[in-house]
Amino acid sequence: MTDLKRTPLYALNEELGGKMVPFAGWEMPVQFAPGVMKEHLHTRAACGLFDVSHMGQVILRGAGAAEALEALVPVDIAGLKPGRQRYALFTNDAGGILDDLMVANYGDRLLLVVNAANAEADIAHMRRAGLEIEPLEDRALLAVQGPAAEAVLEAATGAVPARFMDVAEVETSYGDLWISRSGYTGEDGFEVSVPASQAEAFARKLLAHEACEPIGLGARDSLRLETGLPLHGHDIDEGTTPAEAALTFALSKARRPGGARAGGYPGAEIIAAQLETGPERLRTGLLPEGRAPMREGVQLFASEEATEPAGAITSGAFAPSLQRPVAMGYLPTELAKPGTQITAELRGKRMPLACAPMPFQPSTYKR
Amino acid sequence: MKFTEDHEWLRPEDDLIVVGITEHASTQLGDVVFVELPELETQVAKGDEVVVIESVKAASDIVAPLDGEIVAVNDALTDNPALVNEDPMGEAWFFKIKPADMAEYDAYMDEDAYQDLIS
Numbered sequence: 001m002t003d004l005k006r007t008p009l010y011a012l013n014e015e016l017g018g019k020m021v022p023f024a025g026w027e028m029p030v031q032f033a034p035g036v037m038k039e040h041l042h043t044r045a046a047c048g049l050f051d052v053s054h055m056g057q058v059i060l061r062g063a064g065a066a067e068a069l070e071a072l073v074p075v076d077i078a079g080l081k082p083g084r085q086r087y088a089l090f091t092n093d094a095g096g097i098l099d100d101l102m103v104a105n106y107g108d109r110l111l112l113v114v115n116a117a118n119a120e121a122d123i124a125h126m127r128r129a130g131l132e133i134e135p136l137e138d139r140a141l142l143a144v145q146g147p148a149a150e151a152v153l154e155a156a157t158g159a160v161p162a163r164f165m166d167v168a169e170v171e172t173s174y175g176d177l178w179i180s181r182s183g184y185t186g187e188d189g190f191e192v193s194v195p196a197s198q199a200e201a202f203a204r205k206l207l208a209h210e211a212c213e214p215i216g217l218g219a220r221d222s223l224r225l226e227t228g229l230p231l232h233g234h235d236i237d238e239g240t241t242p243a244e245a246a247l248t249f250a251l252s253k254a255r256r257p258g259g260a261r262a263g264g265y266p267g268a269e270i271i272a273a274q275l276e277t278g279p280e281r282l283r284t285g286l287l288p289e290g291r292a293p294m295r296e297g298v299q300l301f302a303s304e305e306a307t308e309p310a311g312a313i314t315s316g317a318f319a320p321s322l323q324r325p326v327a328m329g330y331l332p333t334e335l336a337k338p339g340t341q342i343t344a345e346l347r348g349k350r351m352p353l354a355c356a357p358m359p360f361q362p363s364t365y366k367r
Numbered sequence: 368m369k370f371t372e373d374h375e376w377l378r379p380e381d382d383l384i385v386v387g388i389t390e391h392a393s394t395q396l397g398d399v400v401f402v403e404l405p406e407l408e409t410q411v412a413k414g415d416e417v418v419v420i421e422s423v424k425a426a427s428d429i430v431a432p433l434d435g436e437i438v439a440v441n442d443a444l445t446d447n448p449a450l451v452n453e454d455p456m457g458e459a460w461f462f463k464i465k466p467a468d469m470a471e472y473d474a475y476m477d478e479d480a481y482q483d484l485i486s
Contacts, residue, residue, distance in 0.1 A: 031397070036397055036423040037398035037400075037423050038398075040423075218424050222423060222424075292401050292421065293401060317423060317424070318401065318421065320398075325400075
């Protein structure tokens with residue numbers, strides 16, 4: 001584990017009893033003493049603190065930064081107002097998803113947050129496109145999530161952004177905090193970029209609140225799955241398009257055919273054509289019957305008799321909030337309709353499951 | 368009671384062996400949410416995967432510690448998989464096996480040797 005990177009909260013994670021595992025080149029806490037189930041339920045009931053410092057933070061500055069980024073994403077960045085954040089996708093020439101990311105407008109700069117596993121490739125991709133970017137090595141990223149997140153963060157900082165996807169810069173005794181009202185758990189909550197030197201003190205302050213507990217990446221994964229949020233490298237990747245991934249909401253009107261700045265990003269023609277005709281396969285929610293979890297890689301069949309798989313599960317687990325297994329995966333579009341009965345092959349046995357709308361667990365964002 | 372390197376415990380009961388997993392293994396697995404038990408009267412060979420334990424995050428197997436026949440399974444685990452976390456050394460036994468050769472049982476570790484293994 002010698003060449004794994006450590007976040008500014010490594011020592012605190014260890015002190016808190018985090019079970020550290022390799023994750024995307026980093027040494028990260030997968031769980032703490034209560035375990036995934038209790039950590040998951042605590043986040044839904046009160047407030048969870050997640051160290052997500054492994055994710056890539058990149059700054060883009062100057063006049064023309066938004067337009068330059070638009071050359072890489074099918075998303076309206078030029079129209080993103082100061083104080084707002086938007087979900088975006090890096091696409092490739094085939095219309096596939098290189099990564100998903102958050103783009104926030106802090107007025108004098110854009111802050112991009114990208115997946116840990118893709119950060120290096122994303123940075124190279126942006127540099128090849130001529131973007132003058134500034135990867136941040138000296139800031140940690142903390143996610144504060146759950147119904148008590150607002151109270152916890154307000155107690156520590158005195159001010160929080162008001163609505164889902166609002167962002168704000170707040171001067172505190174923990175330095176200059178960049179706060180977005182967002183996260184990846186389905187809960188109301190925040191992601192806070194904090195100077196690395198202040199990260200531990202700030203995390204301790206958050207944890208001093210009675211509602212706030214440290215939560216590992218295991219529960220982060222089960223929380224985002226219940227909320228139907230895709231995970232890059234699993235539910236979406238460079239072989240899946242935004243339409244196939246049911247992420248057309250991320251394709252801004254201004255960048256679609258007929259829009260003010262239509263096209264001009266990798267794979268634009270392919271993505272535009274798919275918007276027109278609809279994709280041949282679609283990411284869908286899946287509810288296995290019974291209690292056996294069905295996980296990534298389990299093959300899906302149109303019927304019990306079918307011999308050729310129609311698709312596969314890309315994420316699946318037991319959902320702690322629902323006390324039942326849930327999954328998502330890809331099926332031909334005609335099968336990927338809520339209520340359609342299909343079968344999966346689990347350890348050599350055919351087991352029934354049904355297509356279902358997502359999210360499985362409703363989100364509680366403050367709109 | 369004897370122990371395997373796979374963190375199973377074996378308890379003789381008349382001419383049968385009752386099989387479960389140790390406290391140590393239960394802690395390592397985390398919250399158990401599903402247990403798939405073998406069919407009754409299945410003939411198994413030592414090392415065969417006979418039980419699947421699913422925790423929130425992952426699936427793991429229990430292997431048959433001996434050659435023999437599965438003669439009982441603990442249906443309580445089907446309704447309440449969390450028993451594996453609550454009482455791994457007692458109520459949460461998985462199956463009873465009628466061994467082909469009881470001498471195989473004697474070859475396993477005693478409790479002291481097992482404690483050394485996990486310490």
